[in-house]
Amino acid sequence: RKPLQLLLNVSLLALWGVILLACRFYWMGNKPPNFSNSDNPAADSPSLLTRTLTFFYLPAVNFWLLLCPDTLSFDWSMDALPLIRTLADCRNCYTTAFYLGLLSLAWFSLWRQEKNKLKEINGKAHYYTNCRNGSSNGHGYHGNSHEHVNNSHVGTYINSTHNGTKKYFESRTPLPTTEHVVVFSLGLLAIPFLPATNLFFYVGFVIAERVLYIPSMGFCLLVAVGMRSLYVRLRRRSSRAILVYCSAVLVLLFSAKTVLRNRDWQNEEMLYKSGIYVNPAKAWGNLGNVLKSQGKMDEAEQAYRNALYYRSNMADMLYNL
Numbered sequence: 103r104k105p106l107q108l109l110l111n112v113s114l115l116a117l118w119g120v121i122l123l124a125c126r127f128y129w130m131g132n133k134p135p136n137f138s139n140s141d142n143p144a145a146d147s148p149s150l151l152t153r154t155l156t157f158f159y160l161p162a163v164n165f166w167l168l169l170c171p172d173t174l175s176f177d178w179s180m181d182a183l184p185l186i187r188t189l190a191d192c193r194n195c196y197t198t199a200f201y202l203g204l205l206s207l208a209w210f211s212l213w214r215q216e217k218n219k220l221k222e223i224n225g226k227a228h229y230y231t232n233c234r235n236g237s238s239n240g241h242g243y244h245g246n247s248h249e250h251v252n253n254s255h256v257g258t259y260i261n262s263t264h265n266g267t268k269k270y271f272e273s274r275t276p277l278p279t280t281e282h283v284v285v286f287s288l289g290l291l292a293i294p295f296l297p298a299t300n301l302f303f304y305v306g307f308v309i310a311e312r313v314l315y316i317p318s319m320g321f322c323l324l325v326a327v328g329m330r331s332l333y334v335r336l337r338r339r340s341s342r343a344i345l346v347y348c349s350a351v352l353v354l355l356f357s358a359k360t361v362l363r364n365r366d367w368q369n370e371e372m373l374y375k376s377g378i379y380v381n382p383a384k385a386w387g388n389l390g391n392v393l394k395s396q397g398k399m400d401e402a403e404q405a406y407r408n409a410l411y412y413r414s415n416m417a418d419m420l421y422n423l
């Protein structure tokens with residue numbers, strides 16, 4: 103019953119997404135927006151195979167940007183990402199691995215056996231003590247300690263005294279199960295990204311890092327759930343310590359990347375220079391405009407020529423020269 107309930111919740115969430123997309127489409131005049139061919143080359147390709155393979159590959163690239171954001175750019179249009187034209191392209195292996203991993207996560211969250219839930223204890227074991235009541239004449243009482251494992255509750259034990267008798271009460275605070283968190287994380291990861299997948303209408307970009315802001319929340323939740331599950335399954339204290347250190351290193355690496363990326367956004371010149379590696383034609387052209395506005399005519403001319411070297415049919419660059 104629980105998997106069916108989870109599936110129903112996800113379906114309702116997806117339905118709301120479709121309704122919002124329909125409203126957006128209605129507000130655009132019941133027609134998709136128009137973009138230039140260079141904004142999204144795959145959408146302009148006459149080959150159905152090329153469009154299909156490329157559009158299926160784009161979510162895998164976006165996921166890699168979340169997993170390892172080593173290469174970032176302000177613009178991914180034009181030829182920043184070459185089209186996939188044949189089935190023999192090795193990038194299809196990345197696409198297959200990505201969707202198999204996504205299906206595996208969905209299967210884990212929806213169809214895992216109930217007995218496996220007992221193996222997770224939300225990061226720590228819970229102990230409770232069954233104690234016999236003590237009397238007021240000085241006789242002691244003894245208790246038996248047990249380890250209580252529960253995947254969806256955290257126990258809090260309250261000691262109270264009433265008429266000379268000590269009583270122990272257990273107060274439980276419900277926590278979401280791992281399956282619920284995984285489903286929520288997958289929904290947060292995938293549903294906000296759907297408008298950028300070219301499934302409903304073509305968009306004016308190949309990859310846009312701004313559309314990953316909300317999906318990155320779901321990605322972080324998935325990482326946290328994975329770390330917690332691994333921590334629970336590790337029995338040795340040294341192994342758990344290594345996992346904690348690795349998590350800390352991961353946080354530090356992503357924090358360092360954030361600081362470095364913020365420097366690229368200090369001004370337009372630094373931003374366009376940072377995008378030369380990914381999209382040289384667009385980056386050199388924009389950099390030429392910035393240098394021209396600064397009065398650096400010789401450097402601006404060289405930037406325009408560099409842009410034409412990578413894409414010779416850019417009319418605006420020829421006009422600027």
